[in-house]
Amino acid sequence: LGEYFRWIETAWVGNQEFLICLKQPTFVRDADSYPLYPSLIDACFQLIIADAITHSATDTKTWLPLQIERFSYMGHSPGETLWCHGQLRPNQGEGADRQIWDLLLFNVEGQGMARIEGFEVRQANPEVVLRTITTIESAPTAKDDQILAQIKVALEAEREQLLRTYLQEQVAHLLGMKTSEIDVQQHLNYMGLDSLVAVNLRNRIQTKLSVYIPITKFMEELTIAALSTELNQQLTQLEQKHTSGLDNNQQLQSGNVNDSDWIEVDL
Numbered sequence: 001l002g003e004y005f006r007w008i009e010t011a012w013v014g015n016q017e018f019l020i021c022l023k024q025p026t027f028v029r030d031a032d033s034y035p036l037y038p039s040l041i042d043a044c045f046q047l048i049i050a051d052a053i054t055h056s057a058t059d060t061k062t063w064l065p066l067q068i069e070r071f072s073y074m075g076h077s078p079g080e081t082l083w084c085h086g087q088l089r090p091n092q093g094e095g096a097d098r099q100i101w102d103l104l105l106f107n108v109e110g111q112g113m114a115r116i117e118g119f120e121v122r123q124a125n126p127e128v129v130l131r132t133i134t135t136i137e138s139a140p141t142a143k144d145d146q147i148l149a150q151i152k153v154a155l156e157a158e159r160e161q162l163l164r165t166y167l168q169e170q171v172a173h174l175l176g177m178k179t180s181e182i183d184v185q186q187h188l189n190y191m192g193l194d195s196l197v198a199v200n201l202r203n204r205i206q207t208k209l210s211v212y213i214p215i216t217k218f219m220e221e222l223t224i225a226a227l228s229t230e231l232n233q234q235l236t237q238l239e240q241k242h243t244s245g246l247d248n249n250q251q252l253q254s255g256n257v258n259d260s261d262w263i264e265v266d267l
Contacts, residue, residue, distance in 0.1 A: 003027040004220055007043035016088035018047050022105075023081055027220075035073060036105075036114055038190060044084045048101050048121060062124050066098075069118025076113035082106065098122040148208055156236050163228040167205075171224065174201055184224040193218065211235065 003025055010021040022043055024031055031037045049063050076082065082105055089100045103116040147166045154162055164184050171188065172179045174197045182191070193201070198218035205213060211234045217227070 005039045005042055005046075007040055008046065011047055013047070018086045020044070020047055020084050020086075021081065022084060024079055031079060036076065040082070041114075041116075044086070044103055044105065044116070045119065047084075048086060048099070048119065063099075063121050064124050066120045066122050067118070068116060068120075070115075072115040072117075074112050074114060076105075076107060081108055082113060083108070151209070151235075156232065159235065160228050160232040163231050164224055167224045167228060170201060170204060182224065184228070187221040187223055188218065188227075189221070205231070209235065210238070 004027055006025050007022045008020050009023045012019045020043070022040065024037075024040075028037060028039070045065060049065070084103055084105050086101050086103045089102065099121050101116075101119045101121075103119060104112060105114040105116075106112050147162060147169070151159055151162045151166065168179050168182045168184065171177075171191070171193070172182050175182075175192055177191075188198075195218075199215065202213050202215055202218065205211065209231060211231055213227075213230075
């Protein structure tokens with residue numbers, strides 16, 4: 001996981017319950033802007049998925065989060081150490097194809113900060129999950145093709161804005177939103193970009209632009225503006241390598257001289 005998701009400092013796992021100690025990662029600097037930081041809640045869910053996988057080690061299925069029945073927020077002070085207790089509901093023992101958990105987030109004084117009731121995870125066939133990721137991507141539109149063509153021939157200064165436009169279109173399509181609703185300065189994971197969508201977006205970009213993006217990038221507080229800048233830099237470097245390669249080939253060709261090109265003369 002990315003640095004922003006590493007809240008768990010210590011964990012104790014018992015029989016159908018767990019207790020974890022949560023501390024704010026040093027990379028998180030804007031926690032004051034949120035009642036509960038998004039990746040803090042994610043950290044509470046991480047141990048549930050880990051526990052489900054552990055208790056189905058012989059299974060070939062993948063566990064996925066499905067739904068939450070109720071979320072209650074009582075308030076907390078950003079930066080303080082928090083604890084989360086999770087309890088598996090009765091009759092949801094090992095071997096079941098689903099698990100339902102109740103979680104309580106509280107501070108060191110024992111004051112409740114948030115309660116999550118009915119967090120459900122279910123098993124899914126990994127082949128089906130992979131097919132879903134693949135089929136989410138629809139055929140490129142004529143507008144996509146036009147923007148991609150412009151990106152490939154644009155100068156470096158113009159290309160970054162074209163990349164922003166292209167990424168806005170892709171994110172809007174994957175999230176079912178209008179392009180005008182996509183803020184290029186907003187963190188993608190706050191827009192609802194989950195792991196499945198992140199993988200799909202990354203695959204699209206890498207395939208269409210022949211660049212490389214670590215999937216961990218999408219686990220950080222990545223914005224479209226920042227991603228556009230990075231992609232522009234990669235494309236510029238690729239252009240420079242291509243140009244350098246052409247120059248080297250020309251030099252090699254000009255340096256190839258046949259014996260027939262020499263004329264013997266007396267001095």
